[in-house]
Amino acid sequence: MKDLSAADEQRILSADPAANVTEPELARSRSRSLAFMESDATHIFAGGPESYSRPPARRWRAAGAFLAAAAVAAAVLTANFLQAVPVETPAATESVSAPSPAPTSAPAPTPPAGPFHDLFLSADEVLVLEALPNAARNLRAGLGVEPVNVRQVLKGDLTPGETAVDVASAEEGINGSLLWRDSRNEAPFTYLGFFARGADGGLHLIEAPHALLQIQNIRTAATVDPATDEPVEIGADLQSRINVAPVGDVPVATHGGGSLAASAPDRILGTQAADGQRDGEVRGYVAASEACFTFSNSTEKVYLRWPAGFTAKVTPLMVDAEGHVSYFGTTLANRAVILNEWGFIYMADLDTRPLVQGELSMETASCGGETLPVFDVWPERAGGSPFQKGRGVALPTP
Amino acid sequence: MSLQTPLGERVELERQKRFMAAHAACHDRIYRYFRRRAENASTAEDLCAEVFRIAWEKSGHGEELSAMFLFGVAQNVLRNHLRSAARSANLMLQLQLERTGQARDADGSVHEALARLKPDEREVLLLTYWDGFSSSELSDLLNTTATAIRMRLHRARKALGRLLQAEQESEEYQR
Structure with a gap:
């Protein structure tokens, strides 16, 4: 035939x-x-x-x-x-x-099917952006024109990079600039925002429900209402268009949970040494299709299992003479890192005093040629990162 | 007596916005849909306008003006147009010949082969290749299962492939 x-x-x-x-x-x-x-x-x-x-x-x-x-x-x-x-x-x-900027010469993307169809259609710019720190800002002041890093343009003429947008209309829900960006100095919040271009040429958040959503999991593009943390379903179509996840990362074993609950059992920190310092070291092994990490101190060694959404990759970082990742390092070296659900480095190979917390399971797993008890890592909170916490919001990102 | 309330104004404004959004998103596709099936540009324009007139009317009843809804209206408008204009049993053939005559310079044999397909198979093929619908969208539009659509498309592709091959062999033989 x-x-x-x-x-x-x-x-x-x-x-x-x-x-x-x-x-x-x-x-x-x-x-x-x-x-x-x-x-x-x-x-x-x-x-x-x-x-x-x-x-x-x-x-x-x-x-x-x-x-x-x-x-x-x-x-x-x-x-x-x-x-x-x-x-x-x-x-x-x-x-x-007119050849430009007539819509027909640069057609807008098809609106996604699902609950955000109309909002997408209505917006001039639909952006995935990170809220950047603004040191000069009075923290008690409300939201206004805020510095952002545009990670992805789902609709509109903007190009990715740093700019400023007016998010004042989100103030009532978010209640202040502290929560808009990140008071923890660990990693910037990532948002999905629907903007209209005003007469002044600036971008203003549309005054509509859910015009600003926080992207809780950068890989699955799971979104929540930034004011309530309640999940907001944006539909598979729009979700599939959000593409700001790290590139080149590989899966790691996960336990499916999220951040540490307040009453989590069996919470374990790195072993406290006699001098008050925590004693321990993370090792990472990243292969082409999978990765594993271990944590060891003077008394035990465990296989680390991660919350859902974590992955690993090898990325160049500044290291000191001993090979430890350092601000003051003089050499750029490839290091195995574990990335959290927001895509930021959670820990790196050869990290010391890593403040590992979570609980020991009854299972065992192999890593680096050794079979070890499995330790489920429970971060302190969503998006939390001991690595970023010590290095600031802007440094370094994978 | 007319009573204009702020709420009424707002509802009406929302309706207009929804309508204009649907128009902006779908007009060109729907116009092209008619351009492929109607006798000329003027008729396509008329039919397209009729679709949006109906859409406006429906939007007043809270109808969601999705692309699928608008294409459903377009199908009905086209069907009514063909029915009302049909003075002879072979109108479809006449329309087809008229259309193919316009594009004959480009690839008349393709149009001839398309005209020889079964109507329902031809429609699925054209909705897929020219109008850009997926099987699942077509299942909504044609009110059948996606499996049936895929089967119909498969048969249409085979039949058209056979016809085009036969035409090619015939041309080679004549040389």
């Missing part, structure tokens, strides 16, 4: 009668398919009761003016919509035929 060859498929695509549809043809149809909104006659079949007695288009223009004055997409109308919809204004007509 003959099936279609790739060449045949190409012939079908080439034979598409709509392949040569021109932009003016589309623009004409766009305008035509909105024309009924301008007409009182069509208003009748639009089925509006008395509440629709004003011509819809006039109200639409009024809405546009209101939004422009508000300088934010207080609801969900955006500049993109205004550009994309030529409602009889010369400027709008021009924007359709």
